[in-house]
Amino acid sequence: MTTTNKPSLEVCLSPALLHLYDVKNSIVVIIDVLRATSTICTALYNGATKVIPVATVEECVNIGRAIDGITAGERDGKVAEGLVHGNSPFEYPREFIENKTLVLTTTNGTKLLHMAKDAIQIVTGSFPNISAVCDYLISQGQNVILGCAAWKDRVNMEDTLFAGAVVSRIREHFDVNCDSATAAETLYNTTKGDIYTYMKQASHYKRLAKYGLEKDITYCLTPDGANVLPIFRNGELVPF
Amino acid sequence: MTTTNKPSLEVCLSPALLHLYDVKNSIVVIIDVLRATSTICTALYNGATKVIPVATVEECVNIGRAIDGITAGERDGKVAEGLVHGNSPFEYPREFIENKTLVLTTTNGTKLLHMAKDAIQIVTGSFPNISAVCDYLISQGQNVILGCAAWKDRVNMEDTLFAGAVVSRIREHFDVNCDSATAAETLYNTTKGDIYTYMKQASHYKRLAKYGLEKDITYCLTPDGANVLPIFRNGELVPF
Numbered sequence: 001m002t003t004t005n006k007p008s009l010e011v012c013l014s015p016a017l018l019h020l021y022d023v024k025n026s027i028v029v030i031i032d033v034l035r036a037t038s039t040i041c042t043a044l045y046n047g048a049t050k051v052i053p054v055a056t057v058e059e060c061v062n063i064g065r066a067i068d069g070i071t072a073g074e075r076d077g078k079v080a081e082g083l084v085h086g087n088s089p090f091e092y093p094r095e096f097i098e099n100k101t102l103v104l105t106t107t108n109g110t111k112l113l114h115m116a117k118d119a120i121q122i123v124t125g126s127f128p129n130i131s132a133v134c135d136y137l138i139s140q141g142q143n144v145i146l147g148c149a150a151w152k153d154r155v156n157m158e159d160t161l162f163a164g165a166v167v168s169r170i171r172e173h174f175d176v177n178c179d180s181a182t183a184a185e186t187l188y189n190t191t192k193g194d195i196y197t198y199m200k201q202a203s204h205y206k207r208l209a210k211y212g213l214e215k216d217i218t219y220c221l222t223p224d225g226a227n228v229l230p231i232f233r234n235g236e237l238v239p240f
Numbered sequence: 241m242t243t244t245n246k247p248s249l250e251v252c253l254s255p256a257l258l259h260l261y262d263v264k265n266s267i268v269v270i271i272d273v274l275r276a277t278s279t280i281c282t283a284l285y286n287g288a289t290k291v292i293p294v295a296t297v298e299e300c301v302n303i304g305r306a307i308d309g310i311t312a313g314e315r316d317g318k319v320a321e322g323l324v325h326g327n328s329p330f331e332y333p334r335e336f337i338e339n340k341t342l343v344l345t346t347t348n349g350t351k352l353l354h355m356a357k358d359a360i361q362i363v364t365g366s367f368p369n370i371s372a373v374c375d376y377l378i379s380q381g382q383n384v385i386l387g388c389a390a391w392k393d394r395v396n397m398e399d400t401l402f403a404g405a406v407v408s409r410i411r412e413h414f415d416v417n418c419d420s421a422t423a424a425e426t427l428y429n430t431t432k433g434d435i436y437t438y439m440k441q442a443s444h445y446k447r448l449a450k451y452g453l454e455k456d457i458t459y460c461l462t463p464d465g466a467n468v469l470p471i472f473r474n475g476e477l478v479p480f
Contacts, residue, residue: 013253017254017393017395020393153257155423157422177443178443179396182441183395186438191426202422203417203418204419
């Protein structure tokens, strides 16, 4: 179906659909807007040496101990037992995180990252680093899959909107023949004027707002607050 | 998360996500707008006794022979070898299909239908019977899953738009706490003023337009041209 020589740009709305995509010939952007990938770029932007994403609390504790890292992660909206910090980007200001390693366990984002391990390259994306992500994708000239971490495999609003924002910014450089990409772009363009209000309908907004995290949500929906590109190398996310 | 006593209304964008939904406590609407579910309601509207959906060409041939039915189905845009008719709703006017049984094989829709077999009830939906679908769903007062047949498990535009159209019409009767439903509704409301033009970006539009089927596509995107409700009973779709 390709009608140009441009690389392809596709959106995968859930990890449960990733097997339908040609991961190994693509750059994969891991998207977990609320809040893992927003927190990852924030920690690196504020001077963290690296972020090590892990799947379980146990791994997080063990690695954190072995390398003297900051262990972080939540389960059901609370800091997980055995860990010291949570998922909020506001927990990682420069005065705290500079020159440290963050060992972060998140359910949805980490799972997708490991599923995408055969990709040409893996980077993480969120509104706080959207410009860095777009600049990188344009510069590489490779096929791109925008991979939404979703919520327990259910399609979610915030990751879809971010994917749509990226499509909207970079589509002219790519061949877009993916209905998920077109739908996400239209959704973003329709709602961008008041994305925060629109997000109040989202299931994850309701989940987080219960814990009083509106400030996190606003930050996580605002472009370029931590404009650095986390890139996955040897099991670690480092600034590109 | 339920905040009312209304039944839930959810959208499942791909058969590969159906396991995430509580199928057995819901009515499932099978949506395969281009063109299976549009053709099914058209055949019944024009007087077909029933439509038997089958997964393979072989089953289609065997059942068609056993019951003296009309065998129909396409593979790669052509009538499949061994079958007599195709997927176009225009092949089934009253003078041809009245009092006959249509045995139809379609890849995406039939697969989803069999996956949803434990549902409270299965019906099929498409723009030509959207009012019948909405009236039925409101009248039943049960949880609803709008199940998009998609394209080889890839999320597609036309099924998503139809799901959004249904959400838009009936949401006040339901509790909608599903980001796919909210996104589909926004997408539909944004594009409904010129849905045919918007659909020209869709991958399946390009696929069908290659075969010169713009007339089919226009019909399949137009509300209430064949406003009857196909309901699944004992392996057959009959008018409700």
